[in-house]
Amino acid sequence: MTDLSKLAPNGQEFLSEVIERMVDAICVVDLDGRFIFVSAAARRIFGYEPEEMTGRQMIDFVCPEDRERTLAAARDVIAGQSQAHFENRYVRKDGTLVHIMWSAQWWESGTMRVGVARDVTERKRAESMQAALYAVSEAAHTAADLSDLFARAHEIIAGLLPASNFFVALYDRRSGLLSFPYYVDAYHAPPAPRALDSGTLSSEVIRTGKRLLLRSDAQAPLPTRVKVDMGTNSLDWLGVPLDGQGGPIGVLAVQSYTGDVRYTEQDADLLQFVSVQVASAIERKQMEERLRHIAWHDPLTDLPNRSLLHGHLQSSLVHARREGRHLSVLYLDLDTFKQVNDMLGHGIGDLLLQEAALRMKKCVGSADMVGRIGGDEFLILLDGDTSATGAVDTAELIRSILNQPFQLEGHRVRVSSSIGVARYPEHGADYKQLIRCADDAMYTAKKTGGNRVCVCANALHDTAQRAA
Numbered sequence: 001m002t003d004l005s006k007l008a009p010n011g012q013e014f015l016s017e018v019i020e021r022m023v024d025a026i027c028v029v030d031l032d033g034r035f036i037f038v039s040a041a042a043r044r045i046f047g048y049e050p051e052e053m054t055g056r057q058m059i060d061f062v063c064p065e066d067r068e069r070t071l072a073a074a075r076d077v078i079a080g081q082s083q084a085h086f087e088n089r090y091v092r093k094d095g096t097l098v099h100i101m102w103s104a105q106w107w108e109s110g111t112m113r114v115g116v117a118r119d120v121t122e123r124k125r126a127e128s129m130q131a132a133l134y135a136v137s138e139a140a141h142t143a144a145d146l147s148d149l150f151a152r153a154h155e156i157i158a159g160l161l162p163a164s165n166f167f168v169a170l171y172d173r174r175s176g177l178l179s180f181p182y183y184v185d186a187y188h189a190p191p192a193p194r195a196l197d198s199g200t201l202s203s204e205v206i207r208t209g210k211r212l213l214l215r216s217d218a219q220a221p222l223p224t225r226v227k228v229d230m231g232t233n234s235l236d237w238l239g240v241p242l243d244g245q246g247g248p249i250g251v252l253a254v255q256s257y258t259g260d261v262r263y264t265e266q267d268a269d270l271l272q273f274v275s276v277q278v279a280s281a282i283e284r285k286q287m288e289e290r291l292r293h294i295a296w297h298d299p300l301t302d303l304p305n306r307s308l309l310h311g312h313l314q315s316s317l318v319h320a321r322r323e324g325r326h327l328s329v330l331y332l333d334l335d336t337f338k339q340v341n342d343m344l345g346h347g348i349g350d351l352l353l354q355e356a357a358l359r360m361k362k363c364v365g366s367a368d369m370v371g372r373i374g375g376d377e378f379l380i381l382l383d384g385d386t387s388a389t390g391a392v393d394t395a396e397l398i399r400s401i402l403n404q405p406f407q408l409e410g411h412r413v414r415v416s417s418s419i420g421v422a423r424y425p426e427h428g429a430d431y432k433q434l435i436r437c438a439d440d441a442m443y444t445a446k447k448t449g450g451n452r453v454c455v456c457a458n459a460l461h462d463t464a465q466r467a468a
């Protein structure tokens with residue numbers, strides 16, 4: 001061991017001076033868990049004067065979430081297992097968190113723990129930001145859809161800053177509307193979509209393309225354009241723009257209603273940092289959803305196309321079979337539609353198909369599906385009302401609604417329709433059989449003059465055939 005008296009005449013003074021100048025803090029804790037000595041570096045690391053800490057329980061300074069494992073680590077040290085890299089978080093005097101890495105050892109004869117605390121907050125911050133970026137980019141690939149992506153982004157952001165009140169606002173440039181597809185809040189329900197000029201804090205972030213941090217204690221006036229907002233009755237409001245490739249596509253926002261959560265510029269930096277990755281993940285998911293929509297929908301009417309209808313019918317049949325339920329299929333073909341094209345042009349024919357699609361959708365429930373098979377042929381799956389009369393009633397309703405004249409660019413156009421009805425399990429056991437039966441019934445309706453509903457005539461009597 002070095003002889004201190006050779007370095008300085010008074011070894012004690014020399015040691016005190018060295019300890020005073022150390023960047024890391026030396027902390028000594030007795031068997032009862034009280035600080036009995038804390039060196040000067042505590043001032044910078046914990047924000048307390050050393051004398052404010054001595055005599056007090058060490059555990060009271062530890063972040064509540066980390067207390068249990070800190071006590072377990074302390075027990076290990078007392079049992080003789082020294083710790084070289086134990087990490088936990090302390091609450092500084094100003095309320096902020098500091099990440100500490102401890103090296104600690106038990107001093108048997110003194111019955112006390114001797115530890116050295118190193119402030120690793122910056123390193124932890126860099127690590128968690130890196131991890132957050134990685135997690136967001138992973139979520140961009142693996143999230144099932146946009147809402148799953150939002151929930152996962154929320155979880156990731158909550159690991160970086162307090163985010164119990166968090167929302168995602170999306171801005172649709174074409175409609176000019178700001179919507180709130182993900183909204184978690186202690187007091188408010190998700191707001192309805194609103195125009196960008198409705199004077200909200202979120203729209204201010206979109207308009208300016210800049211983050212906005214409002215702290216209740218700063219008493220800063222609201223931006224002049226802001227009139228009302230669901231955030232105005234929160235104490236602190238922090239929103240950052242989601243910058244897409246062609247400008248802001250939305251906002252990520254956190255807000256607090258309680259004084260123990262305050263947002264700082266540092267939080268704004270963190271949220272902004274993550275928002276870049278979140279924005280690109282959202283754009284990626286939006287693109288995937290657009291492509292999926294295009295693949296499954298008819299471009300003219302935006303109705304489900306043949307592939308989606310067949311897939312939906314197959315899975316509905318699986319459920320119906322399992323639950324012993326009925327379901328119905330309507331096959332609809334417009335009568336003499338060709339004449340509309342021939343007399344008024346293809347453009348008016350297109351408008352008629354679009355308007356007819358809207359009318360049909362209004363006749364069915366949310367569990368049902370109206371799709372376009374092609375040309376002037378539509379398929380309607382009735383999964384909601386499973387009664388035999390319900391299917392015919394719905395078919396009659398559709399027929400009569402399509403009979404009403406259409407006003408299309410100044411032309412008054414009248415059409416009628418022929419509809420075939422087939423029911424599971426009476427008329428078919430699988431989707432192909434059901435569609436064929438409904439098509440046959442539609443053909444019968446057409447052959448007998450059109451503008452009518454016909455139910456499939458070929459009921460399956462053989463139970464073995466039904467169950468096939």
Ligand SMILES: Nc1nc2c(ncn2[C@@H]2O[C@H](COP(=O)(O)OP(=O)(O)OP(=O)(O)O)[C@@H](O)[C@H]2O)c(=O)[nH]1
Pocket residue numbers: 300333334335336337338339341345346347348349350353374375376446
């Ligand atoms: N405007 C328009 N017409 C289409 C479209 N797709 C198919 N058609 C036309 O729709 C018509 C469908 O033919 P049909 O069902 O045989 O004609 P129809 O006059 O309804 O005859 P019936 O069904 O026997 O009453 C054809 O003239 C197609 O050219 C489309 O997307 N837009």
